[in-house]
Amino acid sequence: MDWDSFWQVIWLFFWGFVLIAYLMALFSIVADLFRDHTLSGGWKAVWIIFLVFFPFVTALVYVIARGGGMAERSQRDMRQAQAATDNYIREVAGSSPADEIAKAKTLLDAGTISAEEFAHLKSQALGTARV
Numbered sequence: 001m002d003w004d005s006f007w008q009v010i011w012l013f014f015w016g017f018v019l020i021a022y023l024m025a026l027f028s029i030v031a032d033l034f035r036d037h038t039l040s041g042g043w044k045a046v047w048i049i050f051l052v053f054f055p056f057v058t059a060l061v062y063v064i065a066r067g068g069g070m071a072e073r074s075q076r077d078m079r080q081a082q083a084a085t086d087n088y089i090r091e092v093a094g095s096s097p098a099d100e101i102a103k104a105k106t107l108l109d110a111g112t113i114s115a116e117e118f119a120h121l122k123s124q125a126l127g128t129a130r131v
Contacts, residue, residue: 026051029063029070030048035077036073101122104121104125
């Protein structure tokens with residue numbers, strides 16, 4: 001085995017890792033710029049221009065200067081996405097048979113429906129209704 005080629009491969013993997021880490025940081029910074037509604041369009045353009053011409057220094061300055069807000073905006077968006085997902089699941093899942101029976105009982109007690117209609121709704125909720 002040629003040790004020179006072995007260390008060249010290790011060096012290649014190291015720089016590949018550095019490049020991927022930098023690209024992830026760069027994409028996170030650009031996404032955060034567009035996620036921040038308090039920053040004006042002009043300042044966003046300035047950050048983007050500096051990211052193009054002085055990428056490493058600008059990325060480091062951005063993370064130091066705006067890193068806290070970056071994390072807060074990311075957490076806020078994740079909470080909103082989680083809440084939207086939870087609401088969607090609740091809407092799609094519907095209610096349980098016990099909830100349906102309780103609603104029908106409330107209607108029966110209020111006199112809105114008859115005992116026969118209540119029995120029919122109850123059998124539908126339990127899945128024993130005949131067509």
